[in-house]
Amino acid sequence: MxxxxxxxxxxxxxxxxxxxxxxxxxxYPLLEKGFSNEDIMSGIEVLLSGKITMSDITRKFExxxxxxxxxxxxxxxxxxxxxxxxxxxxxxxPKKKNRLKVGDKFIIPAVCWSTSLWPLVQCGLKPQFVxxxxxxxxxxxxxxxxxxxxxxxxxxxxxxxxxNMDKLLKFIKSNQxxxxxxxxxxxxxxxxxxxxxxxxxxxxxxxxxxxxITSGEGGMIVCKTKEDYDLLHTMRAHGWDRGxxxxxxxxxxxxxxxxxxxxxMDVTAAIGLSQLKRLNKMIISRSKNRKLIVNNIKNxxxxxxxxxxxxxxENLDPSWFxxxxxxxxxxxxxxxxxxxxxxxxGVETRPILSGNFLNQPSCKLYKFKYKKEDFKVSQEIEDRxxxxxxxxxDMSVSTLxxxxxxxxxxANY
Numbered sequence: 001m002x003x004x005x006x007x008x009x010x011x012x013x014x015x016x017x018x019x020x021x022x023x024x025x026x027x028y029p030l031l032e033k034g035f036s037n038e039d040i041m042s043g044i045e046v047l048l049s050g051k052i053t054m055s056d057i058t059r060k061f062e063x064x065x066x067x068x069x070x071x072x073x074x075x076x077x078x079x080x081x082x083x084x085x086x087x088x089x090x091x092x093x094p095k096k097k098n099r100l101k102v103g104d105k106f107i108i109p110a111v112c113w114s115t116s117l118w119p120l121v122q123c124g125l126k127p128q129f130v131x132x133x134x135x136x137x138x139x140x141x142x143x144x145x146x147x148x149x150x151x152x153x154x155x156x157x158x159x160x161x162x163x164n165m166d167k168l169l170k171f172i173k174s175n176q177x178x179x180x181x182x183x184x185x186x187x188x189x190x191x192x193x194x195x196x197x198x199x200x201x202x203x204x205x206x207x208x209x210x211x212x213i214t215s216g217e218g219g220m221i222v223c224k225t226k227e228d229y230d231l232l233h234t235m236r237a238h239g240w241d242r243g244x245x246x247x248x249x250x251x252x253x254x255x256x257x258x259x260x261x262x263x264x265m266d267v268t269a270a271i272g273l274s275q276l277k278r279l280n281k282m283i284i285s286r287s288k289n290r291k292l293i294v295n296n297i298k299n300x301x302x303x304x305x306x307x308x309x310x311x312x313x314e315n316l317d318p319s320w321f322x323x324x325x326x327x328x329x330x331x332x333x334x335x336x337x338x339x340x341x342x343x344x345x346g347v348e349t350r351p352i353l354s355g356n357f358l359n360q361p362s363c364k365l366y367k368f369k370y371k372k373e374d375f376k377v378s379q380e381i382e383d384r385x386x387x388x389x390x391x392x393x394d395m396s397v398s399t400l401x402x403x404x405x406x407x408x409x410x411a412n413y
Contacts, residue, residue: 002041002044002045002048007041010041010044011037011041014037014040014041015037018033018037027346028346028347028348028388028389028399028402028403028406029348029389030210030322030348030350030388030389031209031210031214031389031391031392032389032391032392032393034209034210034214035214035271035275036274036275036278038274039271039274039275040271042270042271042273042274043267043268043270043271045270046266046267046270047267051266052265052266052267053263053265053266054076054263054264054265054266054269055266056266057266057269057270057273058076058264058265058266058269060269060273061076061269061270061272061273061276062074062075062076062220064273064276064277065220065222065276066222068276068279069195069197069198069203069222070194070195070198071195071197071198071203071222071223071224072223072224072225073222073223073224073225073226073228073229074220074221074222075220075221075222075223075229075232075233075236076218076219076220076264076269076272077218077219077220077221077236077262077263077264078217078218078219078262078263078264078265078268079206079208079217079218079219079262080115080182080184080204080205080206080207080208080211080219081115081119081206081219082219082260082262083184083204083205083206083219083220083221084115084116084119084120084154084180084182084204085115085119085122085260085262086221086232086235086236086260086262087119087180087202087204087221087232088119088120088122088123088125088180089119089123089235089258089260090202090228090231090232090235091120091123091152091178091180092123092124092125093231093235093257093258095231095257096228096231097227100125100151100152100178101124102124102125103124103125103126103149104124104125104126104149104150104151104152105125105126105127105128105147105148105149105150105151105152106120106125106126106127106128106150106151106152106153106154107128107129107130107139107144107150107152107153107154108120108127108128108129108130108153108154108156109129109130109131109132109138109139109155109156109158109378110129110130110131110132110356110357110358110375110378111132111137111156111158111352111353111354111355111356111357111378111381111382112154112156112182112353112354112357113156113182113184113353113354113357114354114357114360114362116154116156116182116184117154117357118362120152120154121366125152127368128147128150129357129358129368129370129374129375130143130144131143131374131375131376131377131378132158132377132378132381133163133377134377134380134381135310135311135313136158136161136162136163136310136311136312136313137158137159137161137310137324137352137381138155138156138157138158138161138162138163138313139153139155139156139163139168140163140377141163141164141167141168141171142167144168144171146175146177150175150177151177151178152177152178152179152180153168153172153177153178153179153180154180154182155168155179155180155181155182155200156182156185156353157181157182157183157185157186157189157196157197158185158186158352158353159185159186159310159320159321159322159324159352159387160185160186160188160189160212160318160319160320160321160322161186161189161310161312161313161316161318162186162189162191162196162313162316162318163313164313164314164315165191165192165196165199165315166192166315168199169199172200178200178201178202179199179200179201179202180200180201180202180203180204181196181197181198181199181200181202181203181204182204183196183197183203183204183205184204184205184206184208184211184219185206185211185212185321186212186318186319186321187205187211187212187213187279187319188212188279188280188283188319189316189317189318189319190316190317191313191315191316191317192315193317197222198222201223201224201228202221202222202223202228203221203222203223204219204220204221205219205220205221205222206218206219207219207220207268207272207275210321210322210389211321212279212282212283212319212321213272213275213276213279213282214271214272214275215268215269215271215272215275216268216271217264217268218264218268218269218272219264230244231257234256234257234259235257235258235259235260236259236260236262236263237259237260237261237262237263238255238259238260238261239255239256239257239258239259240253240254240255240256240259241254241255241256242254279319282392283319283320285391285392285393285394286319286320286390286391286392287318287320288394289390289391289394289395290320290323290390292395292400293323293390293395293400293403293404294309294323296400296401296404297404297407297408300404300408302408302411303408304411305328305330306327306328306330306331306407306408306410306411307325307326307327307328307407308325308326308328308384309323309324309325309326310324310326320390321390322350322387322388322389322390323387323388323389323390324352324385324386324387325385325386325387325388325407326380326381326384326385327384327385327386327410328384331410331411332383332384334410335383335384335386338409338410339386341409342406342407345406346402346406347388347403347406347407348388348389349386349387349388350386350387350388351382351385351386351387352381352382352385352386352387355378355381355382355385356375356378356379356381356382357378358370358372358375358378359379359382388403
């Protein structure tokens with residue numbers, strides 16, 4: 001443990017460095033200062049201990065995470081993408097009861113992220129793309145259908161929003177399918193008071209920078225059964241049984257399955273744990289800031305319905321990840337020039353995930369078969385959409401007015 005005197009000295013250095021690195025107030029990044037002094041001190045303590053690899057702090061974070069979201073089992077990995085990778089290969093592993101087989105299909109929304117899709121493809125499964133809902137950008141439950149050998153759904157909670165989980169679960173139950181919840185953009189969101197990520201067989205989360213919490217890198221998997229936890233635990237580190245319940249075996253290097261090396265480090269776990277303890281405060285701030293931005297834009301003298309804002313789904317208590325906007329038709333031909341203007345003038349923007357992922361070159365490489373007319377909403381979101389960040393602390397009036405002024409300049413292009 002760092003003494004109070006040394007901690008005070010280190011905190012003074014951190015504060016000084018933060019002040020020196022502050023950017024102009026007329027700057028709106030996806031995430032403002034991502035780490036508090038407490039987060040950085042948590043990481044420093046681990047570094048100074050000399051024990052930075054996965055150990056006690058990681059287990060402490062896993063246990064705290066389980067209690068926070070209400071899941072029986074949690075397993076930390078080195079990224080949200082690795083979380084999806086590990087889940088995908090667990091589903092096809094010979095150790096898994098009722099495992100999926102090469103050629104089985106999985107449903108996935110066309111508005112998705114690369115590593116929500118590819119791990120399942122990499123382990124021999126075939127994607128069955130479904131269009132999304134224009135109101136919440138999530139999978140359209142009304143379009144779900146079971147094809148021959150459809151065995152799973154990779155459901156993505158986009159930017160803190162959610163599909164109707166009641167309808168989704170009803171479809172899954174009636175068709176006896178696995179549900180994976182990619183919750184990398186929705187940590188802290190609840191549907192009917194239950195945390196997203198805890199409805200399905202597996203839930204995955206990301207702690208990458210600008211997400212609801214960040215440890216720089218890092219991810220988490222939650223699951224319901226000891227069998228699934230043990231399988232994930234083994235595959236996370238080389239197929240090794242180290243860390244599972246001790247047996248009478250003499251060999252400490254006992255490899256009982258195939259595996260990867262997807263272990264996190266205690267230093268990232270320490271930062272993640274520090275952030276998770278104040279997640280609820282950040283959720284409140286992001287929600288408040290979202291309302292301020294939308295109201296400020298709509299009440300501005302230059303407001304002329306330039307944008308459509310997506311709204312939370314019914315029965316959802318959201319943990320917002322960014323503010324997506326859809327440019328309305330009148331201004332759509334200005335999009336490319338306007339986004340270049342925003343990014344060059346202090347407002348950082350991103351596409352909504354990867355847009356309609358079926359347009360990506362990698363999909364052409366794998367020669368997926370689909371009809372463009374079946375994905376009109378996904379294409380509309382790509383054509384019209386972009387998103388900006390939401391600060392985790394209360395916005396100043398000057399920042400709010402700066403952002404509003406910049407966003408409404410679309411009428412000048």
